Amino acid sequence: MRKDFRILFVCTGNICRSPFAELLTRHLLAQRLPRDQFMRFTVSSAGTQAMTGAAMHSLTREQLPRWGLDRVSGETHIARNLDLNMLTLADLVLTADREHRAEVVSTHPALLHSTFCLREFVRLLEPVSLRRTGNDPVLRARAAVSTAAMRRAYVPWVDRTADAVPDPYGRSRNAHNLSTDMIGAALHQMVTVMFDA
Numbered sequence: 001m002r003k004d005f006r007i008l009f010v011c012t013g014n015i016c017r018s019p020f021a022e023l024l025t026r027h028l029l030a031q032r033l034p035r036d037q038f039m040r041f042t043v044s045s046a047g048t049q050a051m052t053g054a055a056m057h058s059l060t061r062e063q064l065p066r067w068g069l070d071r072v073s074g075e076t077h078i079a080r081n082l083d084l085n086m087l088t089l090a091d092l093v094l095t096a097d098r099e100h101r102a103e104v105v106s107t108h109p110a111l112l113h114s115t116f117c118l119r120e121f122v123r124l125l126e127p128v129s130l131r132r133t134g135n136d137p138v139l140r141a142r143a144a145v146s147t148a149a150m151r152r153a154y155v156p157w158v159d160r161t162a163d164a165v166p167d168p169y170g171r172s173r174n175a176h177n178l179s180t181d182m183i184g185a186a187l188h189q190m191v192t193v194m195f196d197a
Helices: 017-032 084-089 096-106 110-113 118-125 136-150 173-195
Strands: 005-011 043-048 094-095 115-117
Touching: 005 017, 005 084, 005 096, 005 136, 017 043, 043 084, 043 136, 084 096, 094 096, 094 110, 094 118, 094 136, 096 110, 096 136, 110 115, 110 136, 115 118, 118 136, 118 173, 136 173
Parallel strands: 005 043, 005 094, 094 115
Antiparallel strands: none
C-alpha cells in the first residue's frame, strides 16, 4: 500500500468548483497537519468538459480571501480535462454532483467505492469517529473512504440536489459565493472528521 494519498476533485469546466476545492483542501491540510505529513497528500482537480488551458474564473477567485487564501493562489490554475491516468492514480475522487460521479465510475469502474459527491462524502462521515484508526493521517484518510463506502448502503436516500454543488459558471457573483460557501463548509467538516484527534 502506498504511503501517500491522492485526492482528485471533479466538476465540469475545472474553472470554478473543483479548483476552489483543490486550493482550499490544500490550505486546510497545511493548517491541520505537520509539514512532513502534509507532503504525503496530493490534491488536484479536473473537469469532465474542461475549458482546457483556462484560468480559474475571476468571480470564484474573488472568493478566496474569505477562506484565508490569497487571490494570487488561484492565478496559477490551468484547467485540464479528466483522463484515465488521473483516475488511476486517485485514492479518493470527490465530485460536484452525481453526473460527474457517474462519469468517473463509468470511465474507471475500479473507483466505484472511492468516488463520492463532495457533499455526499461529508454526509456519510458526519456521525463517524476515526480516532480508533490511529494518528497516521494517510491511514485515517483511507479509513474515511472505506467507512463512507460502507455507510452508503445504509443511510437514507436523499434527493440529488442534496448532494450537488450548483455550477456558478455564467451566473452572478452571488452564485459563486453560494458555491464556495457549500464547498468550504463541506471541506471544513471533512477535514475535521478525518484528522481531529
